[in-house]
Amino acid sequence: MKEQNLEAHFQAKIDAEIKIEPKDWMPDEYRKTLIRQISQHAHSEIVGMLPEGNWITRAPSLRRKLILLAKVQDEAGHGLYLYSAAETLGADRGDLVLQMLNGKAKYSSIFNYPTLNWADIGAIGWLVDGAAITNQVMLTRTSYGPYARAMVRICKEESFHQRQGYEIMLAMSRGSEEQKQMAQDSLNRWWWPSLMMFGPHDGESSHSEQAFKWKIKRKSNDELRQQFVDATIPQAGLLGLTVPDPALRWNAERGHYDFSPINWDEFWNVVKGNGPCNRERIAARQKACDDGAWVREAALAYAEKKEQKQIGARQTAAA
Amino acid sequence: MDANTPLYSFLLQLGDNALILGHRLGEWCGHAPEMELDIALTNIALDLTGQARALYQRATELNAQGKTEDDLAYLRDVPEFRNVLLVEQPNGDFAHSIARQFYFDAFNYFFHEELTRSSDAWLSGFAVKSLKEITYHLRFSSEWVLRLGDGTATSHEKMQTALDDLWYWTGEMTTPSDLERQMAADAIGPSLQQIKSRVNDRVNDVVSMATLQLPTGTWMQSGGKVGRHTEHLGFILAEMQFLQRAYPGNEW
Ligand SMILES: [Fe+2]
Numbered sequence: 001m002k003e004q005n006l007e008a009h010f011q012a013k014i015d016a017e018i019k020i021e022p023k024d025w026m027p028d029e030y031r032k033t034l035i036r037q038i039s040q041h042a043h044s045e046i047v048g049m050l051p052e053g054n055w056i057t058r059a060p061s062l063r064r065k066l067i068l069l070a071k072v073q074d075e076a077g078h079g080l081y082l083y084s085a086a087e088t089l090g091a092d093r094g095d096l097v098l099q100m101l102n103g104k105a106k107y108s109s110i111f112n113y114p115t116l117n118w119a120d121i122g123a124i125g126w127l128v129d130g131a132a133i134t135n136q137v138m139l140t141r142t143s144y145g146p147y148a149r150a151m152v153r154i155c156k157e158e159s160f161h162q163r164q165g166y167e168i169m170l171a172m173s174r175g176s177e178e179q180k181q182m183a184q185d186s187l188n189r190w191w192w193p194s195l196m197m198f199g200p201h202d203g204e205s206s207h208s209e210q211a212f213k214w215k216i217k218r219k220s221n222d223e224l225r226q227q228f229v230d231a232t233i234p235q236a237g238l239l240g241l242t243v244p245d246p247a248l249r250w251n252a253e254r255g256h257y258d259f260s261p262i263n264w265d266e267f268w269n270v271v272k273g274n275g276p277c278n279r280e281r282i283a284a285r286q287k288a289c290d291d292g293a294w295v296r297e298a299a300l301a302y303a304e305k306k307e308q309k310q311i312g313a314r315q316t317a318a319a
Numbered sequence: 320m321d322a323n324t325p326l327y328s329f330l331l332q333l334g335d336n337a338l339i340l341g342h343r344l345g346e347w348c349g350h351a352p353e354m355e356l357d358i359a360l361t362n363i364a365l366d367l368t369g370q371a372r373a374l375y376q377r378a379t380e381l382n383a384q385g386k387t388e389d390d391l392a393y394l395r396d397v398p399e400f401r402n403v404l405l406v407e408q409p410n411g412d413f414a415h416s417i418a419r420q421f422y423f424d425a426f427n428y429f430f431h432e433e434l435t436r437s438s439d440a441w442l443s444g445f446a447v448k449s450l451k452e453i454t455y456h457l458r459f460s461s462e463w464v465l466r467l468g469d470g471t472a473t474s475h476e477k478m479q480t481a482l483d484d485l486w487y488w489t490g491e492m493t494t495p496s497d498l499e500r501q502m503a504a505d506a507i508g509p510s511l512q513q514i515k516s517r518v519n520d521r522v523n524d525v526v527s528m529a530t531l532q533l534p535t536g537t538w539m540q541s542g543g544k545v546g547r548h549t550e551h552l553g554f555i556l557a558e559m560q561f562l563q564r565a566y567p568g569n570e571w
């Protein structure tokens with residue numbers, strides 16, 4: 001088939017809601033966009049382990065420690081599924097990780113903010129995982145099969161993440177005066193970065209139009225952000241906490257909450273590497289990569305030796 | 320009931336080993352040599368912390384002083400902990416963490432295998448359940464001793480160094496304390512003399528298969544079982560107990 005026909009056939013499948021699978025023909029740009037998006041998502045899962053992992057050794061009860069360990073472990077699993085999904089498109093996990101370490105590939109900027117008190121573990125589960133779910137539920141219907149299926153698996157675990165986070169916030173907002181303060185302080189710090197997770201306004205997002213046509217995306221950044229705000233404000237009310245936005249109010253006419261403009265200056269600065277923890281996060285991943293190099297080499301060498309031995313044994317048996 | 324019945328102390332000792340080693344493994348989370356190892360090490364941390372929790376819960380059932388599992392983990396100070404010194408040793412490089420894990424798993428496996436025959440029904444049930452987890456731990460750590468020992472020249476050297484460095488913390492595990500002698504006499508706990516040779520055989524087998532040398536030093540450190548610890552435990556507790564100590568009585 002000619003390229004043009006292939007492309008028409010490809011678009012027809014997408015229009016008919018048939019998933020694109022790894023062996024199907026796809027435009028180069030579709031492949032590239034997906035590799036970029038999926039790997040960025042994978043990097044976010046892995047870097048996201050750091051701010052939360054930070055509190056594993058300080059978790060305040062055995063129950064909380066077990067939940068947090070399981071949660072951070074899930075994120076590592078998400079990273080793995082997603083790297084695998086990217087590999088079905090011909091990418092190599094090692095290369096992708098390298099791009100993250102050298103700053104060519106991004107990860108979600110939210111993880112460049114610090115976790116300063118235990119309520120931050122609650123706020124991350126509630127808001128950050130909550131925002132992630134809003135986006136990921138949409139992605140369960142994305143046009144690329146392996147990505148959509150990875151999202152289905154991941155979404156199941158994400159709702160547990162959000163629940164455990166909200167439960168921490170609930171315990172703290174009903175706890176001592178100090179705990180309430182921690183909870184409020186963490187909401188103050190995580191609220192705006194969580195809204196920024198949905199990305200720039202639709203008009204300013206460079207890839208959005210094509211992504212819609214290819215049904216990689218089905219809702220705009222602003223739509224998803226609004227959906228998240230609408231779902232979250234009542235939850236904050238139940239906690240008795242104040243969302244740090246004086247302009248926040250229900251707009252009956254729109255049927256949505258209105259909220260203040262986002263500080264895009266801060267957003268772009270954190271994206272460009274000027275967040276409070278950008279350097280630390282990359283340095284931590286770089287260190288894990290460097291310190292682990294000899295371990296990965298050893299595992300490879302051992303596997304090769306073992307294979308050689310097996311070949312040798314088979315030859316002896318045959319002789 | 321007196322809080323210090325031998326069974327109560329025994330439960331705490333087992334719980335402390337699991338809690339402290341689980342804590343150390345938790346320090347790896349997000350920093351392991353590969354993502355698969357992050358998952359595996361966290362798995363073991365989860366198993367061990369879960370075991371500690373079950374043991375502390377059982378201990379609180381036996382003593383009516385109104386203590387909770389978290390009081391036991393978060394409100395005791397260094398001398399009250401009864402874990403062996405090996406498990407509180409720092410992670411070091413990956414080879415050191417593997418050596419620590421392997422030495423402990425080899426002991427822990429045969430210990431729990433015997434514990435399944437405990438005259439205490441709760442403990443034998445606990446041992447049956449835990450043995451499944453510990454079997455996996457021992458397989459994991461043995462495989463990594465093999466990979467690192469028989470991998471590259473660098474990994475061989477690092478693994479050998481780690482085995483050497485941690486060796487003198489190992490004797491304590493199979494040397495019975497008064498409490499453990501009594502537990503064995505009551506048929507509640509294993510006889511450590513009995514399992515010692517099985518542990519040593521297993522360690523020997525894996526180490527020689529890995530083309531490594533088992534250290535020959537005979538001088539062993541001890542003290543954990545009577546609450547005399549290394550400097551490391553204080554730092555572990557300072558971190559682990561921070562919130563419970565800074566905000567006493569709060570629910571989290
Ligand atoms: Fe995730």
Ligand SMILES: [Fe+2]
Nearest residue numbers: 075129158161
């Ligand atoms: Fe999550």
